[in-house]
Structures are given as C-alpha cells and as structure tokens.
Amino acid sequence: MFVRYLTGFILALSGALAAVWLAIPLPWLIGSLLLTAITKTAGVKSASHTVFRNMGQWVIGTSLGLYFTPEVLTIIGGYFPFIFAGMVFAILLGINGSLILKKWGAVDFKTAWFASAIGGASEMANLAxxxxxxxxxxxxxxxxxMIMVVISIPFAFKFLNISGNFPGTELLYFFDPSGFFKLVILTCIAGLxxxxxxxxxxxxxxxxxxxILLTGNDTILTYLPNEISKLGQLFIGWSLGDKFGPDFFKKAPRYLSVVALSNTLNLILAFGFSYLLSTLSDIPFPTLVLSNSPGGITEMSITAKVLSLGAPIVTAFHVARMVFVLLVTSPLYHFFEKYLKPRASIKSQTD
Incomplete structure (x- = not known):
C-alpha cells in the first residue's frame, strides 16, 4: 500500500508543478486534482490516505482563521441578511437539482435528494x-x-480577468516557530x-x-508560510482526484450526465443570484460567486484565499450554509416524501 501512496503523491505533485508551469489558476489544487483523477480513471494504481486530506483541511481551516480580526468580524456581522439569503438559496439549488435528477436521472427521489443537496459529500452520504x-x-x-465547481470557477475568473486585493495574512503577521508549535497543538486538539x-x-x-477565537481577540501566534498553504492545497486536490476510478464514468452514465447538467445549471443560477446580491450590498460580485457557488467550504475558501477575493466572507457564507443544510436536509426530505407520496398515488389512481 505504501507504493500506492507514494505513487499518488508523486502524481499529485507532478500535476501541481505542471499546472504552475502552464500558469493554470490555483495550480497546487487543480493540477494535483486533474492529474490524479485522470490517472485514476486510466487505471493507475495510486491512493491517498484520509490523513493527507485531514492535513490539507487543517492547513485551510487554520490559515482562514487568521483573517478573522475584530474588524473583519464586525464587517461580517453586518452581512448576516445576505448570508441568510445564501443559506436559503442553497436549499433551493438542492430542490432544483433533485427534481432534475428524479425526472431524467432514472433514480428514486431519496437518492436524487441527497445527491443534490449542497452539503458535504461525507455528511450527505451518511444521511443517504x-x-x-x-x-x-x-x-x-x-x-x-466538486470537480466541476473547483475547475470551472477559477478558469472562468481567469478568462474574465477577475482578481481581488484582499490582503493575505503573510502581509499582516510574522512567522514565529514557537507560536506555530502552539497553534498546531491547539488546533489539532480542536480537530480531534x-x-x-x-x-x-x-x-x-x-x-x-x-x-478565529485567538485572532478575534487580537492574539496572533504566527502566520502559516506560503509553502505550507501550497502543500495543503496539494493534499486537498490529491484527495479529491482520488475519488475517481476506472469505472467511475461507466457506473450509471445517464445519471452522471444529468448530474453534470444539473451542476451546470446551478452554477449559472449561482452567478445570477450573486449578481443580484451584489446590487443590494457592498460585497464584490466575485466574492459572492464563491460564497454562493455549489462548491465545498474547503475548495471555495482556498479559491478565495489564493485569488485574494475576501476569504473571510466566503468562509462565513459557507460555514453558515453547511450547518443550515446539514440541519434541514433530512427533515425536508421527510416532508417532501410525505407530500409526494399521496400525490403519486392519486395520479396512479386517475391514470
């Protein structure tokens, strides 16, 4: 198994370096993701352990928390109405996707519902x-x-020449070895x-x-060096690409085609909804796109951080949305199932 992990890491690193050379947006994330996914679907025997994804997520969570100064927290607090609108919008996207999947994806409603919910993959799989x-x-x-959103949005931003000017934490703080050690201990305890x-x-x-608790109280232990941030992105891309296998697209090709269609429509709707919110608020349109896109908190926050597009705001939107979706997805499913079954039986009787 060690050989598979080593092969996977070499492929992920090679993909990231190639993406840097090709000037692809978010090279350490997208490059590692693409080469891993391509080689896995081609049958290459490689693997990524959950430990590597956990390490990547630790890097992202810790580095994002360094943005949440008292001033930033105050600003985000004023955006609650827009954050709440994003939460409701995520539910509507899930409903839209489930209806599309049920009608054209040849699956039952419960599978379509949990497959379309804009929440974490592992949490939705557990609920399913x-x-x-x-x-x-x-x-x-x-x-x-995930792979559609992670790839399409950065390339769309590059094509549209969209970038931000939100300062990175490395410009605000200094690296301190002792502080870094303390931060690792405290954050790992929280993760456990x-x-x-x-x-x-x-x-x-x-x-x-x-x-956030430390930074929000003006306690800055250190910042994370750029090299650690790149390694975290590589681990995330590697773990995302590792989910693909030789039979991925052979399993229910019609179903996956409809999923792709539904995701494309949801991305278009996210752009439109974000434009509407941008006219009602002072939040930049690109930041709102990342905040309301059907991607995950880790991937969209990385994108915001690397492109300097307001990572704290994007993180706040996604954390609130993730908790909200996790709380309401299962009760809403039972409500809709109870509502749809009588209608289906009435229709069958009239037919």
Missing amino acids: ERNHARTDLVASAHSLR LFKKFKLPNPWVLGPLLVT
Missing part, C-alpha cells in the same frame, strides 16, 4: 445511508459536483474533539474555530 438511498450514487454525484463528537468537517471547522 440512514434513509436507505443509493449511497454510491450520492457519493459519485458529490464527487462530480470535533472528530470525537462527530461534528461535520472536523479538520476544517475545529482549527478554524480555535484560530
């Missing part, structure tokens, strides 16, 4: 399993959604506690919470 949906199809839908209590995204939200 509890409700006896097709867990494999739910997981594959979320994998395809989040994991123990089975909270979502423990290695993002645990370190993020600790770092």
Whole structure:
C-alpha cells in the first residue's frame, strides 16, 4: 500500500508543478486534482490516505482563521441578511437539482435528494445511508459536483480577468516557530474533539474555530508560510482526484450526465443570484460567486484565499450554509416524501 501512496503523491505533485508551469489558476489544487483523477480513471494504481486530506483541511481551516480580526468580524456581522439569503438559496439549488435528477436521472427521489443537496459529500452520504438511498450514487454525484465547481470557477475568473486585493495574512503577521508549535497543538486538539463528537468537517471547522477565537481577540501566534498553504492545497486536490476510478464514468452514465447538467445549471443560477446580491450590498460580485457557488467550504475558501477575493466572507457564507443544510436536509426530505407520496398515488389512481 505504501507504493500506492507514494505513487499518488508523486502524481499529485507532478500535476501541481505542471499546472504552475502552464500558469493554470490555483495550480497546487487543480493540477494535483486533474492529474490524479485522470490517472485514476486510466487505471493507475495510486491512493491517498484520509490523513493527507485531514492535513490539507487543517492547513485551510487554520490559515482562514487568521483573517478573522475584530474588524473583519464586525464587517461580517453586518452581512448576516445576505448570508441568510445564501443559506436559503442553497436549499433551493438542492430542490432544483433533485427534481432534475428524479425526472431524467432514472433514480428514486431519496437518492436524487441527497445527491443534490449542497452539503458535504461525507455528511450527505451518511444521511443517504440512514434513509436507505443509493449511497454510491450520492457519493459519485458529490464527487462530480466538486470537480466541476473547483475547475470551472477559477478558469472562468481567469478568462474574465477577475482578481481581488484582499490582503493575505503573510502581509499582516510574522512567522514565529514557537507560536506555530502552539497553534498546531491547539488546533489539532480542536480537530480531534470535533472528530470525537462527530461534528461535520472536523479538520476544517475545529482549527478554524480555535484560530478565529485567538485572532478575534487580537492574539496572533504566527502566520502559516506560503509553502505550507501550497502543500495543503496539494493534499486537498490529491484527495479529491482520488475519488475517481476506472469505472467511475461507466457506473450509471445517464445519471452522471444529468448530474453534470444539473451542476451546470446551478452554477449559472449561482452567478445570477450573486449578481443580484451584489446590487443590494457592498460585497464584490466575485466574492459572492464563491460564497454562493455549489462548491465545498474547503475548495471555495482556498479559491478565495489564493485569488485574494475576501476569504473571510466566503468562509462565513459557507460555514453558515453547511450547518443550515446539514440541519434541514433530512427533515425536508421527510416532508417532501410525505407530500409526494399521496400525490403519486392519486395520479396512479386517475391514470
């Protein structure tokens, strides 16, 4: 197994370096993701352990927390109405996707519902399993959604020449070895506690919470060097690409085609909704696109951080959305199932 991990790391690193050379946006994330996914679907025997993804998520959660100074927290507090609108919009995207999948994807409603919910892949797969949906199809839908969003938005921003000017934390703070050691200990304890209590995204939200509490109280232990940030992105891209295998696109090709269509429509809707919010607020349009896109908190926050597009705002939108979606997805499913079944039976009787 060690050989597979080593092969996977070499491929991910090679993809990242090639993407840097080709000037691809977010090279350390997208390059590692693409080469890993391509080689995995081609049958190359490589692997990525969950430890590497956890390390990547720790880097992202910790580095994002360093943005949340008292001034930034005050600004974000004033954006709550727009954050709430983003939460509701995410639910509407999930409803839209589930209706499309049920109609054209040849799956039952429960599978379509959990496959379309704009939430974490592992959390949605767990909910799908509890409700006896097709867990494999739910997981594959979320994998395809992630890779589509992660690749399409940075390339769209590059094509449109969109970039930001939000200062990076390395410009605000200094690296301190002793502070770095303390930060590692504190954030890892938080990650382990989040994991123990089975909270979502423990290695993002645990370190993020600790770092926000420190930074929000003007306690800056250190910043994370750019090299660590790049390594975190590489690990995230590697783990995302590792979800693909030789039979990925051979399993239910019609279903995955409809998933791709649904994701494309949701991306277009996210751009439109973000433009509407940008006319009602002082939040820049590109920041709102990342905040409301159907991507994950880790991937969209990385994009915002690398492109200097307001990572704290994007993170706030996604954390609120993730918690909201996780809380309402299962109750909404039971509500809709109860509502749809009587209608289906009435229709069958009239037919």
